[in-house]
Structures are given as C-alpha cells and as structure tokens.
Amino acid sequence: MGSNSLFEYNQILNQLKTYTNIPQDLITSFRHFSLLIFRSDKQNKFSEPMLWIGMYIAFASLVCTLAMVADLVHGIRNRKLWFPCKYFTLNAASLSVIAVAVKLPMDLNNSMPGRMDQDAKIGSMAFVCTMMANLLPSLAAMDNKELLTNIIALGVLVITLVVNVCIQINTGLLSLYKHQEKLYETTAEAKDQSPYLYAYVHRYGIGATFYVGMLLMLLIIYACSSIAILKSKQILNSKYQEGHETTLKGLESAGSLTVDKLKQHVRNYWIMAGTSSPRFMTACAATTSASGVICACSAAISILMMHLTTGYLREYKSDYKGSMLVVFITQFIGALLGTIAPLFRCFADLSFNLSIKWTWNHINVFKVESYWTQKLCDWKHSSIPFSVSSRKSKIIIQNLVSIILSICIGFQKMVVVACKMIALIPIFFVICVLYCTRCWKWMKAIFSSGGIVLVNKPNQLDKFKDLRRFILTFQDDIELAERTLKGITKSVNRMIRKAQKQQPVNLMKLLEKCNGFKGVGEYDSLHATPLHTEDHLSCWSLTLVTLTTVAVSLPDIPKKIMDRLLSSVSEGLVYVTFVEETFNASDDYVSMQKAVKSLWLEVEVNHKWLGNELREHAPQVKTSKQILECFRDTAEIMITEVESLNICAISMHRTTMAILSYRTTIDELSQEELFSELSSMIADILAACLTNLPQVIAMKCHTDVIEKREESVRAAAQLLGETMQIINTLQDHQLPSLNKDELPFIDKWRAYLKHPFI
Template sequence: MGSNSLVEYNKILNQLNTYTNIPQHLISSFRHFSLLIYRSDEQNRFSEPMPWIGIYIALASLLCTLAMVADLVHGIRAKKLWFPSKYFTLNAASLSVIAVAIKLPMDLNNSMPGHTDQDAKIGSLAFMCTMMANLLPSLATMDNKELLTNIIALSVLVITLVVNVCIQIKTGLLSLYKYQDDLFETTNEGKDQSSSYMYVYTHRYGIVSTFYLGMLLMLLLTYVSSSVAILKSKQILNSKYQGGHERALKELESAGRGRLTVEKLKQHVTSYWIMAGTSSPGFVTACSATTSASGVICACSAGLAVLLMYLTIGYLREYKSDYKWSMLVIFITQFIGVILGSIAPLFRCFAYFSFNLSIKWMWNHHINVFKVESYWTQKLCDWKHSSIPFSVSSRIRKVIIRNLISAILSICIGFQKTVVVACKMIALIPILLVISVLYCTSCWKRMNKSEQLDKFKDLRRYIFTLEEDIELAERTLKGMTKSVNLVIRKAEKQQPSNLIKLLEGCSSFEGVGGYGNGSLHVPVLHTEDDHDLTCWSLTLVTLTAIAISIPNVSKKVTDRLLSSVSESLVYVTLVEESFNIASDGYVSKQKAAKSLWLEVELYHKWLGNELTKLAPQVTTAKQILESFRDTAENLNTEVGSLNICAESMYHTTKTFLFSYGDTIDKASREELFGELSSMIADLSAACLTNLPRVIAMKCHTNVIEKREESVHAATELLGETMQIINMLQDHQLPTLNTEELRLTDKWRGYLKHPSS
C-alpha cells in the first residue's frame, strides 16, 4: 500500500460505511487493523536506511579482508610461510571493525525470509571463523596486559555471537520457510484452498549454523589455550635467547677491537636473525598445535561456505529483508574474504610439521599425541602454587579461599590438557600429506646432507625451540639464511650514492681536527655551561650552511653537497641515537641540528637569514667566516635551539679562523668551499667508522616482541652501508677505545695531540 497505506485504508472503511447492507460490527472490527497498518508504515520508514547500513557492513568486511590479504602478501614476500600477523592483529580497532562485519548474525529480530538473506547471515559466521584463524598468531606479539585484555574482549564478542545465533535457531529466525501454494489460491472448481496453505520448515540453515557455532567455540578455546602457553613460552625462549646473545657477543669481541669487516658483520647478523626468528613467539605460536588445529577448522569452515554457495548459486537475487540489495554485496564480499583469508591458516595448518620438524619427530609425535608438554600448563601450575593475591585476616577464610582457587586451577589444568590433546588430534589430519611430501624429497636431501651440515653447523647453536627433542629442519634453516641474504641484496640497491662519492675524496680524518683547537678558549655566548657544544650532526649542518653560502659556486656543486650531507645525516644521526648519549645537552643539540637542517636544506636559510644574502659585500674567505661569526655573536633570542645553533656557528668559525691563521687571508672562496667540503667528508667518515658497532648493537633488543624487527633493521643497515664500511676499512683509526670513538671531542683532541 506504500507510505500512505493508513490513509487509503481509512478511505476504504469510510466508503464501506456508506453501504447499508454491510453490518457495522464488521466495519468496526476492520478498524482494529489500523494500528497494525500504522506500525507497518512506521517500520517501513525506519527501514529505509538499512541498505546503506548493509554497505557499511560490507565495507567493514572488505577492510578485514584487505588486512588478511596484506598479511598473506607480506608472508610470501618475506619468505615467512607461517604468515606472521603484521597488519591484521587483535586489538581494540580490529575488534570494533569485526563487530560491524558480523552484525547480521547478531540481529535478533530482523526477518531474513530470502535465500540470500539467510546465506549472508550464515556467511558472516564463516567469515568470523576465518578472521579468528588469521588473528591467532598475533597473540604472541602482545605483552601480558594486552593479551589478557584482548582475550577477554574477544571472548565477550564470540560468546555474545554464539548466544544470539542460538536464540535465532530456537525462535526459527535462522531458518527458511517455503510456500507450498499461493495464499488464498483457488482451484478451477472455485474451491477455497486457503486451508492447504502451509509452511515447509527447512532445518538446513539451523544445522549449518550449529556447525559454525561449534567451530567458533573451538577456536575460542584455542585462543585461551594459546594465551596460557604464550606466557610461559616467552620466559623459556627469552632465557635461551640470552644465552645465545652472550655467546654471540663473545664471538664479536674476538673478531677484533674496532675493526669489524662486512663478512664478520654478515655472520653476526645471520646469527641474530636465526636467534630472533626461532625464539620469536610469533614463529613458535604459528607452528604450534593450536594454530595448526585452527587452520584445519578454518579450512572446514571455508569448505562449508563453498558448499553453501554452490547450493544457493541460483537464488542469489532472492533477497527479501530490509537490507534489500545490500545483502548480495555483503554475501559476496564476505565469501571472497573467506576464500582469500583461508590461505594463510591453511599454510599454518602444515607449519606445525613442515617448517621445523623432521619426519622422525612427526612419527614419534603421532604416537605420543596424548603427551602434553609442560609449557602448556606450567603457568597455571605456578598460579596454583602461588600465594593468595590479596590479604585475608581470618585463617579459616584463607584456607577456604586457597583450596577454592587450587580446585578451580586444577580444573583449568585438566581442561587445558584436554584442549591441547584435541588440537593435536585435529592437527594430525594434514600429517600424512606432509610426511608424503617430505619423504619424496628425503633422497635429494641425503645427497646434500654433508654439505648442509658443514654450512649450518655453526648456525645451529643459535636455534631455540620449546621442546628439547625438536631439531629444526634444514630447509627452514636454509630459508632463514636466504632471507638474510635477500634483505641485504635488496638494501644494497638503496646505498647512498652521493655520500659514497663524498667519502671517496676522504683519505684521512685530518679535517676532524681542522675546525677546533684545544689551546683556544672560545667564550660561551648564550648558555650557562662552558663546554663545547658541537656534535657530529650539528657540526655537519653548520659547516654545510657556510659552504653553500659562498658566492659564485655553481648550483650543481652545492646541490650535490646538500644531497651528500642529507644522506650522511641519516647515518650520523643513527650513530648518535644508537649510542644513546643521555645528557640533556647532547639531546638538545641533536634536536637543534635536525631543526636547523630542515631550514638549510629546504630554504637555504640559517636561523631565518638567507644564506646567499647573509654577507652580500664579502669578497674573501675570511670575510665570509667573520660574517657568520658576527651574526651568531649578535643573535639575541631566548629560544634554546636557536642559541645552540648560534653557539655552534660561533665556535666553529672562531676556531676555524684561529686554526688556519694567516693562510685564511690568502684563501679564495673556491678554496674555502673545497676545504669545507673536505672537512664535511672527513667528519662524516670519522662518525661512520662507528657503523659496524651500531649494526651489531641494533641486532639485539631486550623486548622479545621486537627482536625480529630490530635484527631486520640491522640487516637493512648493513646492506645499505656495505660499501661505506669497506671504504673505511683501510683508514687508520685513532688509538681510542670504543667509547671514545663515538665522541667528536675525543677525535679532535687526538688529531691535535696524537702523542698524548
């Protein structure tokens, strides 16, 4: 009847009222339906935005699908076929998006009479199973607090979903009614057949929903079980990693003081790459029985979704709910998400056996499937034997509470063992396929066994596993070493070419001492502390500002110098930050250098002054330096960073003028530019001699969740700077210890007084 159905209905009743042959009580009974019609009109009006809400659901589903595909692509590109969760992780944001994506099965009172409507609601359950299987490895990247919070949040979401679907199964909302005959259909004889109108109730959707609910609950159990194991496994892996770290440090010290070659750095980086990879909670979790079981469940979920699509492919345009055409969009989007999102869990399904285990171990594991390793239940046992976390005054109450907690945890331990055994049994499904594949390649591996053992003999000392009887497969170890070489080769293509050209002109480090003199006392202008305010990066920026201000130097030459210094500052700043000089003064200087460099590089200005107009009347090199000196001396500001930059300029120009004495009077502007460029090259080279130590330091971090990221950054840095390290190998370093080599003042003091 449309939006004006109530008005039309009242007109009909008024017209009927004019007829004398129609009983008034019959017309009065018709008027009782006015309220129902009014409510129907209101419901239709309220349902008008529902298709756009459906599009919102489809967009949330698409976002989750893209995140899962991104993890898939990242795993393939990084040669990590256990597919770590990098983009699609369990957190507040992802849970919010997931809650939107599964809105359909959460809906308790919206009728879904069409095939597509029912399929879309069931498809959301399959999509939820897929997302949970993909999110499982991300648990390993969380600390204890995040882990607890996210597991509770996910449990609330899943349990709410399960309860809502159970209610819909009970009320019949998750079912499909088919019309046997048309309403009020009459036969040819004119006989009313309304009595033959009936519903044929089909249980297909209720049965499929029940299967999906069982999968969701099993996945939730694997989450809880994995979380308990992760808490203990991190402690075990961290302890083993610390032992390997100490061993690697001893080998690094034996490599020689201050002279780490590229080859030794490659060995060092590879050792840490293997340590970080095999002790990574993400790798261990991805190769665990629970993750393998979740992969099998996800594969079953996807197979059921494909079967459901096959059965209803001819009814895809049959949508009758308030969501209208958006139901088809939701169904197709989530079906694509199920198919693409099932790939990574399917690979993880085999990771438990294929990435880190030998055929012999798999066979033994198949026999001892009911064995539950200690790390699965150790955390629960620790809680069971720990003291009560709160104070209780009464001894009797304390005994009762203690016994109650012990009983609850004993039940949890038994339940945990049951879940682990169930997961191991599920995980045995793909074992026959894995054993067959590995057996076919075993002959080829025997031919190369001696070579592989010699090649990986030293690296096996850095392999860490939770179970002592596990031996990492050679193919996995070989894959890890290939990953290191791949990252290095890729980073080699990004080497700083301009910086390398600048360093090619550096034959010694004499320029480091050329702008300072220990016998000259330069008064402090704007700070209270009377100490040298230079640091590597600030000095480089200051010298570059002077160099590009020199008139009549071609733009091509100055641009090349700017590009070289820009590339140099990336690594110089990294050296300074890596050694973590914690004094407030040094940190302030680094910040001032970063701010000043933006001004110099982008706008060719120094503290707001145009470099080309700072001293327009100057004609000699000495006048240029004096102009910068006077400008810095006359600067009047209360901004701390500006004062630091002015101090650096004043100190540099003052000592430069003193160091070169009368020779500066005779120097041309071109000679001054050449001398400054040489100093910049020498300073960069001197600072970058610390790069091997920086690379070695970046390999290690105490935060277990960030170790893979840290060693990856160190490997990239090695690839980018290999040519620089090789270039500086032939340079004679000062007789300074490792701590002194990172400080500008120590370099200058040695170069001015090498005998001291």
C-alpha cells in the same frame, strides 16, 4: 501501500462512511488499525538507511580481506610459509572493524525473510571463523598486558555473537522455512522424503549450530595458546640470553669488525631470533594446526552453502536490500582467501620446519608438554594477590583458587590432546608427501649417477653443524630440518644482497674527499671565544648541519654543486643518526638531536636557517669573511631562551668564530676555496662518525624485547648491506688511539686531535 499509506487508509475509511449498507461499528473498528499502519510507515522510514549500513558492512569485510591477503603475499614474498601476522593483527582497530563486519549475525530484531539474507548472515559466521584462524599467531607478538586485554575483548565479541546466534536459532530467525515445516509434513511427498526435507528446511539453523561450535572451539584455542605463550616466551628468552652471551664473547675476541665477521654475526643472530621467535613457535603449535583444520571445515561448509544458494542470489527481502548480495560475495571471497594461510600453517611444523625423523620418533598425541600448563601450575602454587584479614577466609579462598586452577589444568590438557588429534589429519598427509618426495629424489639420484648416491660435501655439513649451535627451541627434542636452516641462511643473505643495491652513492662520492680525520679537529669550535660560559654539548649531526648550512649559503657556488652536497649530507645523516641514537641516549643529546632534525629539514627543503633565507645576504656581503661574519652576528641575535633555537644559534656562533680565528688569511679566501675546505671537513667528520657503524650493526642485532628481536636483526642486516662499501673504505684509514667507548663521541675525537700525545 506506499509512504502515504496512512493517508490512503483514512481516505478509504471516509469513503466507506458514504455507504449506508456498511455498519458504522465495523468502520469504527477499522480505525484501530490506523496506529499499526502509522507504526509500519515509521518503521519503513527508519529502515531506509539499512542499504548503506549493508554497504558499510561489506566495506569493513573488504578491509579485513585485504589485510589477510597482504599477510599472505608478505609470507610468500619472504618465503615464510607459516605466514606471520604483519598487517592483520589482533588489536583495538582490527576488533572494531571485525565488530562491524559481523553485524548481520548480531542483529536480533531485523527479519531476514529472503534466502540471500539468511545466507549472508551464515556467511558472516564463516568469515569470523576465518579471521580468528588468521589472527591466532599475532598473539605471540604481544606483551602480557596486551595479550590479556585483547583476549578479553575478543572473548566478549565472540561470546556476544554466539549468544545472539543461539537466540536467533531458538526463535526461528535463522530457520527461514521453519514456519513451513507443517506444510511440508502434510504433503504425501514429504512423508517419503522427510529426512531430506528436514535438513532442507532447517539448513540455516544447522549451519549456524556448526559455526557456533567452531567459534567456541577457536575461542578455547585462543585461551589455551595464550597461556602457553606466556611460558614459552620465558623459556625462549632464557635460551636466547645464553646464546647472546656466548656470541658476544666470540665477537669481542674476534678483534676488528670486518664485513665478513659482521655478516657472520648478523647471520648468527638471524638464526637465534628466527628460531626463538614466539610467532614462529606459535605458528608451529598443535593449537594453530587445529585452528587451520577448523578454518578449512568452515570454508567447506561455506562452499556448500554457496552451492545451495546459487539459484537464489537475488532473493533478498530484508531492509538491507541489494547490499546483502555485496556482503555475501565479499565475505565468501574473504573466507576462501583467508583459509590459505591457516591451511599452510597446518603443515608448518613438518614440511617447512621439523624433520621427518622428529615426526616419527616424537609425535605423541597424549603427551602434553610442560609449557602448556606450567603457567597455570605457577599460579596454583602462588599466594592470592590480595590480602585477607581472616585466616579462615584466606584458607578457603586459597583452596578454592587451587581447585579452580586444577580444573583449568585438566581442561588445558584435554584441549591440547584434542588439538593434537585434530592436527593428525594434516600430519599424516605431509608424512606421505615427504616420504614420496624423498624416495623420488633417491631414485632420481641413483639413475642419474649410475647407481652411486652422492652425499653432501663434508665442508657443507660442517658449515650447517656450526650454525646449528644458534638454533633455539623451547623443546629440546625438536630437530630443525636442514632445508629450513638453509632457508633461514639464504633469507638473510638475500636481504643483505638486496640492501647492497641501495648503497648511498652520493655519500660515497663525498667520502672520497676524506683526508684522514684531521678535519674533525681542524676548526675546534670549543676553543673559540664562547658567547656563553656554560658547558656546551656537541654532536656529530649538529656540527655537520652547521657546516653544511654555511657551505650551501655561498652565492658563487653553482646550484648543481650545492644540491649534490645537500644530497650527500642527507644520506650521511641517516647513518649518523644511527650512531648517535645507539651511543648518545641521554636526555640532553636527545633534545639536541630533535633540534638538529628540525633545523636540517628547514635547510634542505626550504633553504633557510632559523627562518633566514640562505644565499640572500645584504648587498655589501660578498667575501667569504663577510658571509661568515654575517652568520656570526645573526646567530648572536638569534640566541634566545627557546632551547631548540639556542642550541642551533650557539653552534653556528662557535663554528663561525672558530673558522674566523683559525684562518688568518680569511680575507684572501675565495668562496670556492672556502666551499672546498668546508666540504673536505664535512667528509672527514662523516668518515670519523661512520667508523662506528660496525659497532652499531653488532649492537643492533640484539634487543632485550623478545617481540622486537626479528625486526632488530632485520634492521641490522639492512644497515650492513647498505654500508658494506663504506665500512670497507674506512677500514683503510688509521683510527686515533682512542678507547672503544670514546670513538662514538665527537668531543673525544677533537680533544685527541688537538693533543694527540696526552
């Protein structure tokens, strides 16, 4: 019946009334079916949007797939074959998208009579297993609060999914042919093929049961990994702090920071941050290997289900209609592509990270390291986190907590042992491959060298022996493979070389105009007649932006030259900001730097200063002196109670007053000469500020936040590569006799240059 089935049904009943041979009682009884038909029509109407809901599920699945592929590509490009989670991480956003992608197995009421409908529902469960295996290493990047929140959220999602699927298995919603079982049993052919037919009839229920078991195993692995991560972070952090103190002492005794010393410093911290990274260690854990094996099994079942469904791709009969095929294909491809990273992580602790010697001597399936259970033991021996008035109640609660945690410790050990047993599958495979590879290289070396086997050069061995001091692991018996250490060293060298290609060309040309550092104190704005008597803060970027504003406002200067200066200062301000953010972290300086960033955006993009057009002075304003006086007067008018405007206006007023008072022959100074002097002073100020770059790079290598150490060292390596030429150039200039702690502040420079012998 169509959409007007109730109307058609009533018409049929009215027509039946015209027949005298049909009892009226029968026609009246037919009237009771009108309500059922009405409800059916309404249900069909409500089901019309289901097609688009299916497409929405497919889109969410595609987003998850693209994120997993992005992590895969990122790992390959950076030669990190343990594939850290950069794009696909466990957080509120990813959990929301995952919840949309798994709507099909969550649906308890919608009938899925077609084979494609059932396969799509089962395929969603395989897709969840794949996503969970991919998300596991991202746990290490979270702090304790985030870890607890995300694990609880994921647990609620997975348990809800498992319960819903179990209900569907029990009700037969996930057994497409359950109602045909008796029909098969009555046939003669079925009696001979009953085992095969039973598996065929119940294949969706069997497949769903397997996936339920895998999801629960993965959820348990998540919980156990989280407990281990809490303790391993403490161990790694303690060892990192010891290495940091040792490295810092060596750096302080090394004297001036040359480019070569900075390279070595960055390399040392790169090794420490990389080997002590919780993500790295989590990717090499037995639980991660086990999750990879589970993911591979899930993918194998998914391929088998796909093979059985090949001839029925268009058999979809649910309200989702043709969107089921799109969902099934999207999630099937996502499950296959998403299996690559977890599968490679199964081999991460052997083929990429740990030596063969460690593998044979220390692999012990039934040995559970202390970091797996130490956190639970600490909780067991600590007091309850709330007060209880009754002593007897306190004893009961404390004993109960102790018993529960003892059970959890035992369960944790069982899970770790089980994961190690599962991890034996890839371990033995990799051992065979590694030994075959080593034998092949050994035989090749013998034949190529006429029976003489060449060994590594002593200086190369000493080099790597020296670098091994910076390897940090939470297990003392772990020995990092030499190829891995070489790979880590090559990765930082490669990054520095790549950053060298991004050196600021325009900034380097501007620094060629640097004439020592005399321009820093030549126009001392603090010694000009102040507009206000209160103390005035100053910073490198504010001075640079103010001077550049005056320089680019000169109307006689060609636009090409003006644009070149703007580009040079723009490149320089990037590194000036690094210096200021590293050393000037007080609230006053932060407010000033925010105002400077806003002002520079206005000057560079809109060619305005506090709303006033540059290079559009009054007709009578022509000389250099008149332009400076125009800025001075405008600045005096612009001083308001608004903090950002006040900072910029006072800086402009003081700077122009200083120039006007310093140059007694300002009337004779042409715009070209003024521009040249301002450019030279800008170059001197930039050079003085950028002499602090070696300290910035050295300090940027370290951070107390364990989750951000790799990013911090990466930023330091990037900064070193971009500024190597600048550092080498500025080392030829003689620095003023200032303390190391005074060099990052422009006021200290000005005071020294004003009175160098005080």
